[in-house]
Amino acid sequence: MNWYNIVFYLFALIVLVSAAGVVFSRKMMYAAFSLLFTFFGVAGLYVLLNADFIAVTQIMVYIGGILILIIFGVMLTSKFTDLEIKSGTTGTVQYVLAGISTIIVAAALIIMYLNVDWVQNPVPELESTVKPIGILLMTKYFLAFQVAAILLLLAFIGAAKIARRK
Amino acid sequence: MYNAVVNELIGSLGLIKPELALLVTFVVVIIADLIFKNNKVNLGLSILGTIVSGIFLIGMSGTNTSAFANLIAVDPFSEFFKYLILISTLIVLVMSEFSEELHNRDVWMGEYYMLVLGMALGMFLLAGATNLIMIYLALETMSMSSYILSGYTKEIKRSSEASLKYVIFGSLSSGIMIYGMSILFGMTGSLDLYAIQSYLAANGFFQPAIFISGLMVIAGFAYKISAVPFHFWTPDVYEGSPITITAYLSVASKAAGFAVLVRFIKLTFFDAAGSSDESWIMMNSIPWDMVLAVLAVATMTLGNIVALWQSNVKRMLAYSSIAHAGYLLMGIVVMTNTGLMSILVYFFFYLLMNFGAFIVVMLFAHKIGSEEMDDYEGIGYQAPVLASLLTLFLVSLTGLPPTAGFIGKLVLFGAVLDSGWYWLAVIGVLNSVVSLYYYAKVVRNMWLRKVDNGKGTLKFSIQSQALVMVLGIPTLVFGLFFGPIMRWAEHSVRIFLGN
Amino acid sequence: MLIDYSVVLVYLIVGVLFVAAGIVTAALIRPSRPNPRKNSTYESGEEPIGSPWIQFNNRFYIIALAFIIFDVELVMLFPWATAFKEIGWFAFWGMIVFAFILALGLAYDWAKGLLDWEKPNPQIPSLDELVITREQYLDELKKKEQTGN
Numbered sequence: 039m040n041w042y043n044i045v046f047y048l049f050a051l052i053v054l055v056s057a058a059g060v061v062f063s064r065k066m067m068y069a070a071f072s073l074l075f076t077f078f079g080v081a082g083l084y085v086l087l088n089a090d091f092i093a094v095t096q097i098m099v100y101i102g103g104i105l106i107l108i109i110f111g112v113m114l115t116s117k118f119t120d121l122e123i124k125s126g127t128t129g130t131v132q133y134v135l136a137g138i139s140t141i142i143v144a145a146a147l148i149i150m151y152l153n154v155d156w157v158q159n160p161v162p163e164l165e166s167t168v169k170p171i172g173i174l175l176m177t178k179y180f181l182a183f184q185v186a187a188i189l190l191l192l193a194f195i196g197a198a199k200i201a202r203r204k
Numbered sequence: 205m206y207n208a209v210v211n212e213l214i215g216s217l218g219l220i221k222p223e224l225a226l227l228v229t230f231v232v233v234i235i236a237d238l239i240f241k242n243n244k245v246n247l248g249l250s251i252l253g254t255i256v257s258g259i260f261l262i263g264m265s266g267t268n269t270s271a272f273a274n275l276i277a278v279d280p281f282s283e284f285f286k287y288l289i290l291i292s293t294l295i296v297l298v299m300s301e302f303s304e305e306l307h308n309r310d311v312w313m314g315e316y317y318m319l320v321l322g323m324a325l326g327m328f329l330l331a332g333a334t335n336l337i338m339i340y341l342a343l344e345t346m347s348m349s350s351y352i353l354s355g356y357t358k359e360i361k362r363s364s365e366a367s368l369k370y371v372i373f374g375s376l377s378s379g380i381m382i383y384g385m386s387i388l389f390g391m392t393g394s395l396d397l398y399a400i401q402s403y404l405a406a407n408g409f410f411q412p413a414i415f416i417s418g419l420m421v422i423a424g425f426a427y428k429i430s431a432v433p434f435h436f437w438t439p440d441v442y443e444g445s446p447i448t449i450t451a452y453l454s455v456a457s458k459a460a461g462f463a464v465l466v467r468f469i470k471l472t473f474f475d476a477a478g479s480s481d482e483s484w485i486m487m488n489s490i491p492w493d494m495v496l497a498v499l500a501v502a503t504m505t506l507g508n509i510v511a512l513w514q515s516n517v518k519r520m521l522a523y524s525s526i527a528h529a530g531y532l533l534m535g536i537v538v539m540t541n542t543g544l545m546s547i548l549v550y551f552f553f554y555l556l557m558n559f560g561a562f563i564v565v566m567l568f569a570h571k572i573g574s575e576e577m578d579d580y581e582g583i584g585y586q587a588p589v590l591a592s593l594l595t596l597f598l599v600s601l602t603g604l605p606p607t608a609g610f611i612g613k614l615v616l617f618g619a620v621l622d623s624g625w626y627w628l629a630v631i632g633v634l635n636s637v638v639s640l641y642y643y644a645k646v647v648r649n650m651w652l653r654k655v656d657n658g659k660g661t662l663k664f665s666i667q668s669q670a671l672v673m674v675l676g677i678p679t680l681v682f683g684l685f686f687g688p689i690m691r692w693a694e695h696s697v698r699i700f701l702g703n
Numbered sequence: 704m705l706i707d708y709s710v711v712l713v714y715l716i717v718g719v720l721f722v723a724a725g726i727v728t729a730a731l732i733r734p735s736r737p738n739p740r741k742n743s744t745y746e747s748g749e750e751p752i753g754s755p756w757i758q759f760n761n762r763f764y765i766i767a768l769a770f771i772i773f774d775v776e777l778v779m780l781f782p783w784a785t786a787f788k789e790i791g792w793f794a795f796w797g798m799i800v801f802a803f804i805l806a807l808g809l810a811y812d813w814a815k816g817l818l819d820w821e822k823p824n825p826q827i828p829s830l831d832e833l834v835i836t837r838e839q840y841l842d843e844l845k846k847k848e849q850t851g852n
Contacts (some may be wrong), residue, residue: 103771157393172786181272188803194808196352199315
């Protein structure tokens with residue numbers, strides 16, 4: 039049991055507990071804050087995979103942008119931020135069916151994870167991954183890079199349409 | 205050090221001239237909207253840009269290569285679908301001019317044209333994508349525009365509800381798709397479809413893993429083509445969106461979804477070395493054809509049976525488009541080039557019929573104020589030209605001679621029977637017979653129920669009638685002279701098969 | 704690389720422990736004797752009038768949306784900046800196109816007035832509601848006698 043494994047299990051625990059918090063919370067704001075810890079745990083997992091740039095991007099964009107947007111959305115749509123999320127139309131039948139399908143999907147995925155021999159490319163010793171990502175963005179994934187710009191432009195235009203005061 | 209790659213990228217720019225034309229049009233429309241603030245100018249520029257893109261596409265016929273470091277392929281297969289998408293975009297742009305629900309409420313149309321162009325660009329890229337990241341990005345570009353377009357008349361509650369449902373279901377399916385893509389990447393070490401195929405052909409692997417991940421990715425595509433059981437968004441979204449967007453989604457979005465589905469299945473799971481033109485050898489004995497057959501049967505059956513109960517014409521057309529997706533899926537099940545050709549032919553005729561039906565329904569809805577079948581009673585005598593054209597389109601959708609729809613179904617069922625899938629063809633024919641009922645219900649209401657309420661003839665503008673005729677005449681003509689379309693489709697069935 | 708990030712991890716854990724230790728210890732040792740006066744909202748000595756919840760201003764959401772889009776652009780700019788010397792002119796023009804497309808979106812939203820700050824209009828209670836004249840008071844007394852008794 040080396041340090042790597044301990045830290046991995048710690049971050050995995052953070053992710054799982056906060057993800058359960060997001061799903062099972064009664065109040066919207068609690069769910070949004072649990073999401074913060076989920077994102078943070080995932081960023082930790084990225085660092086363990088040597089993907090430092092992605093980890094920092096996760097914190098900057100997901101926590102610093104998207105989570106803020108989610109919290110603003112929650113605050114916009116509830117007069118009182120401690121509004122309870124009630125789902126009144128589920129009965130035992132739905133719970134049983136949902137439970138069964140969850141168990142089937144989980145079992146299938148776990149069996150698959152244990153039995154596939156995952157391709158493990160040897161990880162080179164890198165100072166940081168920022169430069170290799172930059173080179174890839176400009177050469178191999180150049181078109182994907184530009185399509186991402188178009189996608190963001192479409193988001194801007196959509197915002198201009200939907201948020202227009204009428 | 206990177207000169208070779210950069211040179212290849214600069215060379216690839218010449219291969220994506222149609223997409224570049226669309227992108228430049230998109231940018232020009234945005235700038236023109238800021239400077240001129242005139243909707244007519246926006247519309248004119250969009251139509252001009254679409255035509256220019258079409259001219260570039262014609263200039264590129266016959267190319268069969270991959271571009272941008274294997275990110276997209278420019279081959280006859282994607283070219284056919286790009287033509288379909290361009291024609292749909294042109295028809296939708298003209299149709300929007302006649303749509304009163306968009307012009308009545310003083311809605312600013314600038315973003316509409318921009319989003320339609322953005323969606324067309326996304327669909328172009330999706331039709332040619334051969335890399336998992338490119339597939340995902342193009343799919344998201346297309347989806348993002350359609351989420352906003354379906355909620356364009358957001359003051360109507362139905363429209364906002366449609367958009368919200370579309371976004372929620374769409375995000376879920378995108379999430380599942382990209383999860384499957386990540387598992388596929390982990391197993392093969394590459395995102396490129398060609399590399400995945402060569403890895404899978406060369407190495408052994410755990411079969412259920414390929415099955416599960418492939419199924420997840422196909423689920424994402426099946427959402428776009430509204431196959432059952434991923435169709436739950438279709439009726440609500442089609443009913444709530446402005447009718448121009450419904451028509452666009454039901455034709456162009458499905459076309460792009462089918463293009464990527466076929467490309468993904470053929471490139472990833474089929475043995476390039478062992479396949480001949482007639483039959484594709486499946487690698488690794490996962491019964492993808494059975495999976496697709498089950499999907500096809502479920503889609504056809506559910507689409508047709510639920511359509512029987514609909515009283516709203518728009519919703520009925522939504523379910524009928526689900527059923528047509530089921531027929532089209534049969535063409536992939538047979539796993540031959542003939543099957544693929546039949547899909548292309550059917551898509552071309554489906555474009556004509558479906559757009560025609562939607563345009564007539566839109567024009568009627570503006571004059572009589574309703575989309576219910578019961579309110580169509582006697583409309584055959586009030587608007588004879590349009591009602592007879594609608595009859596033609598509905599007959600073609602059922603698949604009766606001498607319309608183009610009959611030829612489409614003939615080619616499709618022929619391909620299915622040729623490959624020995626007799627039970628599938630029987631189910632298909634039975635479904636077509638069932639569909640006759642709900643199409644005939646509309647025709648009966650229009651012509652055989654005379655209502656004496658003294659309403660005179662309904663007047664429609666010459667331009668709108670001309671547009672419907674432009675779609676109606678080919679529907680009839682291609683039912684008799686279908687040779688050119690068949691030859692074009694046969695020529696287009698070559699997918700670029702990698703280096 | 705991982706060794707460098709372990710420093711960050713230790714920093715984080717120690718930070719969390721400091722804050723947690725402070726809060727937990729305080730919660731354990733302090734006495735807890737709430738009364739209504741202590742639990743009411745502080746409003747600089749005055750009695751609070753009305754509900755403390757106000758309607759959230761919409762413009763925050765739009766600004767946050769614009770921020771995310773430019774945050775993603777920033778994320779794309781960092782790797783480009785480290786790599787573009789090796790790729791040369793092609794990378795330069797590629798980034799110009801990327802930045803132009805996003806700047807176009809910003810220009811569009813700006814011109815359509817999406818980034819204007821809408822002042823919220825709060826409901827200030829007017830003096831008329833709080834202070835009534837003698838005649839109004841007598842009228843209300845009369846009404847109460849008629850309906851109450």
